[in-house]
Every structure is written in C-alpha cells, then in structure tokens.
Amino acid sequence: MGVSKQLRIQRTLIYIFYGILTILSIIPFWIVIANATRSAEQIKQGPSLIPGDNLIYNWNVLVEKGFDVFNGITNSFIIAAGSTILSLYFSSLAAYALVAYNFKGKKIAYAIILGLIMIPTQVSLVGFYQFMSQLGLLNSFIPLIIPAIASPATVFFMKQYLETIYHPDLPDSARIDGAGEWKIFHRIILPQMKPALATMGIFSFVTQWNNFLMPLILLNDESMYTLPMLVQLLKTDVYRTEFGSMYLGISLTIIPLLLIYMFLSRYIIGGVTAGSIKQ
Template identity: 30%
Template sequence: MKAKPGAVLTYGALAVGALITLFPYYQLVVMASNTTADIFSVPPNFAIGGKLFDNLREVFSKVDLFGSVLNTLVVAVATTLLVLFFDSLAAFTFAKYDFPGSNVLFGILLATFVVPTQLAAIPQFTLMAKIGWVGDLKALIVPAAANAFGIFWMRQYAKGAIPDELLEAARVDGAGFFRTYLLIGLPVLRPALAFLGIFTFVNTWNDYLWPLVVLIDSNHVTLQVALSMLNGAYLKDYAIVMAGTLVAIVPLVVVFLIGSRHFIRNVAAGAVKG
C-alpha cells in the first residue's frame, strides 16, 4: 500500500521537529562527556567523549549532589501534591458553586498574575524570618502550596468538563461537598491534574532564586543552588557544569514521560467516550 504524499510530509515534519527538539539534549551529553577544551574546539565537536564518569566524579567531589537532589525531590514532590490538592479543590469550588463574592475573589486571584514573583521575595522572606522558617525546607514548600495559575487553569477545565447533572445527581444521593469533589470532580479532572503536576514539579525543581534567598546559612541546599557552586570565580569548567546539569534533568525526563502518558491516555479516553 502506497503512502499518501500528505502523510509522508506530516511524518517528515514530525521527524524533523523531533530531531530539532532532541538535539540540545544530545549536545548536553556531548559536552558532559568531554573536556572544556573539547567543547570549544574548532570545528565544533559533536561526538560523545569518554570523560563523563571523570566529570561526574569531579561534580560529586565539589558539591553534595546526592543531598541537594534529595532536598529538591522532597520539596518538589511535597509542593506538587499540595498544589494539586488545594488548586483543584479551589478550582472545583469556583467552577461549580456560586457563593457571595466568588467573582470578586476570583478577580483578585487573577490580579496576582500582574505582580512579578520577585517583588514578593522580600516580604515573604520577612514573614519566614518572623515565624523561624529561614533555612528550613518548609519555607520552600508551604508558600508554594497553592498558586493562582493552577486555580485558574483547573477552573477553566472544570467548567466545561464536569456536567452539572452529575453534581445534581450527587446532591440527590446525599453526597456532601467533599465527597462530590473526590468521587466526581477528581476523576474528571485527571488530564488537567497531570498537566498541572508536571508544570509544578518542573518549576519547583528548577527554582533557584527563592531557595538561594531563604536557605541562607543553612545545611539544606537545593539542586540548582548546588549546581551554581560549580562555577568558579574566575574560571568556568563547562564540562563539569554540564555533567551536573545532566544529572539534574534525569528526574525531569522521568516525570515528564510518566505524566505525559497519563495526560494523553485520559484525554484519549475522554474523546472516545464523548
């Protein structure tokens, strides 16, 4: 059976797009497995070298990579779980329940998008200092337990995805608010939760500024802060930095693969049922 020209062009475009997307990751492996001199050689070097394990040993000798990965994993997992719970709960309420002041409250919530997160660093640090959380991982987890973007995203999804008839049926059966949220809201919101989970985990994992500020004079160091310590004051060993970066992106790739499969599977299931 002969392939249609349109299909050939489509698959060809997808293949080119995949190569363009994956090339920076391949180049990261190349840089992490060579020396800094090899990285800046002319012509450019695109071959994977044999220095990867030497560079990784150098990384582990300079920073506590295992400790920083563990700290970041604790913060990222805890923050993601809290965001998924609180944001979906608030979004379900805004989307499907009318209560006095709901529109005003949601408008104030959207207004927080206008304020850059950097402006909140000083008052947030002052608050953390007053309650004694400076230098503690709680200062990274609790302030990030809910966010306006997640509530907005989940609300927009819930408004169209959750039929009002299901909620009415649940009320007739005597289900309360929280039971309705658990048994009706959450199953329908799974694709949106998968996206929000990936988005939150990646952002938390890559956060640098707030951990650098609030974990000052602390034994707790997150991964991005640890990687910044690989940079020398006068000389940068790019091969070492890239080796550390390679270790840092492995959990992100795993989370993306797991989360994206869950997201696509639930979207496809919803499309078939519809």
C-alpha cells in the same frame, strides 16, 4: 483512489515535519549530555553529538567541588513534589468551588485571583523574607512548600479546564445516592481532571525544580541545597575551567525532569476523553 493517495501524502509530510521538530528539540539536550562525558579541551573544539570517555573524571571533579548529587536530588524532589501536590490539590478544590457553586462574592474572588497572577514574585520577595524571618522559618523547606497552596495561575487553568468538562448531572446524581461534597470531589471531579492535573503538574514541578532565587535567599545550610544551588558551586578555577563537570552537573538537573515528563505525559494523552458524559 486519488483522494486516498493525497491523504497518505499529506499524512506522511506531517509525520516528517513533526519528526524534524522532535529531532531539533532533542539535539540541545543530547549535546548537553554528550558534553558531560567530554573533556574541557574537547568541548572547546566545538559541539559534538558523540559522547566522550571523560565521564568518570568529570564526576570526580563534581565530588571534589562539593556537588552532592544525591542530597541535591533529595532536597529538590522534596520541595518540588511537596509544592506540586499542594498546588494541584488546593487549586483543583478552589476551581471546583468557582465552577460548581454560586455564592456571594464569587466574581470578586475570581477577579482577585486573576489580579494576583499579574503580580511578579520578586515584588513580594523582601516582605516574604522578613515574614519568614519573624516566624523563625529561615533555613527550612516549609516556606518553599506551604505557600504553593495559593497558586493563582493553577487555579485559573483548572477552572478553565473544569468548565469544559463539568456537568451538574453527575454531582446531582451522587447527592441523590447520598454522597457528600468531599466524596463527590474526590471520587468524581478529580478523576475527570487528570489531563489538567498532569499538565499543571509538569509545569509546577519543573518550575519548583528549577527554582533558584527563593531557595538561595532562604537556605543557608549547604546540606539543604537544591540541585540548581549546587550547580552554582561549580566555580571556575584560576587557570582551568572544567566545562565537562559543569555540563555533567547541568545534566543531572535535567534528567529527573525528563523522567517526570515521560511519566506524566501519558496521563495527558490517555486522559483527554476521561470524564465524558453519555447523553
């Protein structure tokens, strides 16, 4: 009885601790959303968790400054979703090849992938811009989406995960039944990788959604601007800084990310035991 009571106390303390951490992580987001409904004068008085009644005015300011939120969301979603899908699919394919097959140069190929992770994106920025200019792909979404096919960090993560769940008996059984390699990958391997796909999907989508530097360099047409690029249009006036409209613009860039996380997080939790093999 004493041990059972002690376990309940420990469990309660753990719940309280994680509850506090949850609240602390939510407060900054809530302050940003609350400030989006407050006036500049109210914001200057200090942070508050209570929303204001200045939302419509802040929205009108956004519209006057050329903040086309619906067009920005569309552009950001096209880039983020397209690059995320390509990154996850081809990285999973590469990871499966590195884990399931033995071929000449396998270790060298994996070493090159690890080496590419260590190279900062900024190093190749000028060369990439010049290359896209020569191809006539400036002011286009193509150079922001297609290069996601080669994502070394995602390949590394997928390979590490696949090594923990991969069992050669499953593909061998499928081959005996007449399944081809592509069918094995799509029907057997990919479903087992749902937790890894959801995890890297969140990271990849958030990274591409918040990407500011590369679109800023490649895109010149304001109708193709992403949400982070539109936020930088909210320049301050000489005599008045509309902090409320700025917070509203930032909030509009955060809300889609929260929705994506809420949608994908259930696959991380629910798919932990997916693909387990009964001995």
